[in-house]
Each structure stands twice: as structure tokens, then as C-alpha cells.
Amino acid sequence: MANILLVDDDELVLAQLKVLVEAAGFEVFTALNGSAALGSLEQDFAPIVIMDLAVAGLDGLAICRTIRQRTWPGYVYILLLTVQDSEEHILAGLDAGADDYLSKRISSAQLLARLRTAQRILTLEHSLKNALAEKRRLAFTDSLTGAPNRRYFQRRLSRALERLHGVGGALCLLSLDIDHFNEINDRYGHASGDAVLQELVARIGQCLPGKSDWFARMGGEEFAVVLEEADLAGATLIAERLREAIAGTPIRTRAGEFRVTVSIGLSELDNAPNREAASVESLLHLADRRLYISKGKGRNCVTAS
Secondary structure, three states: OOEEEEEOOOHHHHHHHHHHHHHOOOEEEEEOEHHHHHHHHHHOOOOEEEEOOOOEOOOHHHHHHHHHHOOOOOOOEEEEEEOOOOHHHHHHHHHHOOOEEEEOOOOHHHHHHHHHHHHHHHHHHHHHHHHHHHHHHHHOEOOOOOOEOHHHHHHHHHHHHHHHHHHOOOOEEEEEEEOOHHHHHHHHOHHHHHHHHHHHHHHHHHHOOOOOEEEEEEEOOEEEEEEOOOOHHHHHHHHHHHHHHHHHOOEEEOOEEEOOOEEEEEEEOOOOOOHHHOOHHHHHHHHHHHHHHHHHOOOOOEEOO
């Protein structure tokens, strides 16, 4: 059951209404005036508000408008319950942002029926909000490993560069590739390759020291790690730690254990030919070029310059 905020400056009416609504299973908060109502919403959010138009302080219409102007944890369903039930008052209430408008002369059964309707609407709104959030999450998440994907990488790094171009600061990019990954897929099957990728994601996450350090799967066996506050020396240490964490312990799959290594290339914002013109593409291109230098040196190594 949703929490409900009751707003009325008549204490007797408020007490009677509270008994009725609590008996229906709702948790109830009360307020005697408009300012108290807004304060209650901020402290103990209630997705359903029942109030009279004529309350002390801010009147019901002003409260409606203020609620609609502010940001809340969820939608606020506003039900005006008042003796002022002329068409003029009803239209004014709905125009101010109320979702329903009832006369205080209606029966208790009708009021509770309207509350159940409000509950259904809020449940649908919550389900839709969750579905949209999940859709957004999936759009930026690699389905196999659960790591952020290339789209996430592109968006987040672009925003980081925009910020750093304005205020300055360090940033390094690691381009990482699993050595001889196709041999695992070809010899032991894609299920083994998938297990390697999933374990690699876990190890990368464990090796990143700061809250501003993050990574993404770029596709296949390729990953990018972004260290938003590291210079080249610090990023090189992290890259070596990452390489050792992957190579040091075999990865277990249903087909057996495999010793997996990675090659890594680094790029740094401060050493870019033109820092202010540095882009996601230019940093990635440089890191990839150094990654292939690591491959040429025999793999399982880090190239930082």
C-alpha cells in the first residue's frame, strides 16, 4: 500500500479521515496547512495526497502547483476532497495539477474506491518507469558480461573530455586485448570463450582502485579502461597490475583451466599533441596503436609510449 498524506486545517475532519484511510491499510501522514504539507512530502514522501482546497497558509491550488513544479522520488497523485465542488472549482483544481476532485459529501466507499484507482495508476506508473530504466540500462550494457558497452564508453568518455577541456586534469586510456582468444573459441568452444570474458570482466573490476576508474567491453575480446585521475606513470602501474592479475591465475571453465594473458596499450590526455582537440577517437587510436606494439613485442606486456 502507498503512503498517503492528508491535508486539512480542520483537526476533527483530519482525524476522521485518517481513521478511515488507515483502516483500508494505508500508512497515513497528516498536515494542517500548506507549508506543513510540503515539508511532510520532503521528509516522508507519500505518492498520494488528499487535501482540502481551503487550507491555512498555501491554499490547495497553490500546493498543487508547487508539487507539480518540484522533483519527487515518484509521481504524486493529488486528490482534492472539498466542499467547494462547483464546476468552476473542479476545473480550477484540475488545471492546477490535481488528478481527481471529490466532494466531501461522497460516501466513504466511493472515497476508498478512488484511492484504489490511484493505487493502480501509481503501480502502472512505477512499472513503466522501471521498464524504461531497464531499457536504458540494457542499451549501455554488454549482454554477455554485464560490463558497460561501447556506446556507454563513447558517451561517458566524451563527457569526461568536455569537462577536462574546461577545467584541466589528468586522464589515461588503456586499450586491452586478450591474446590468442580465437584459439580458445576454436579449440574449446564459445562457451569456454564466454567464461573467459566473464572472468576477465571480474578481474578488471577488482583491479581498478578509484571511483573515477571504469571500463567497457568494446567488442569481441577488446576492452577499454579509463582512469580519469591518473597520469601516465600511475596508469602504467595500474596496467601492469591488471596484466599480472589476469596472467597470474588460470581461468577455470567447464573445458578446463586456461592461462590467459592480455596485451595493453596506453594513451594520456596530457601528452596528446593538442590537449584541447583530443577526442575519444584520437585517444583510442593512440592506445590501440600502442596495443599492437605490445602484440609485436610478444604479447602479455604493456606499452605506454
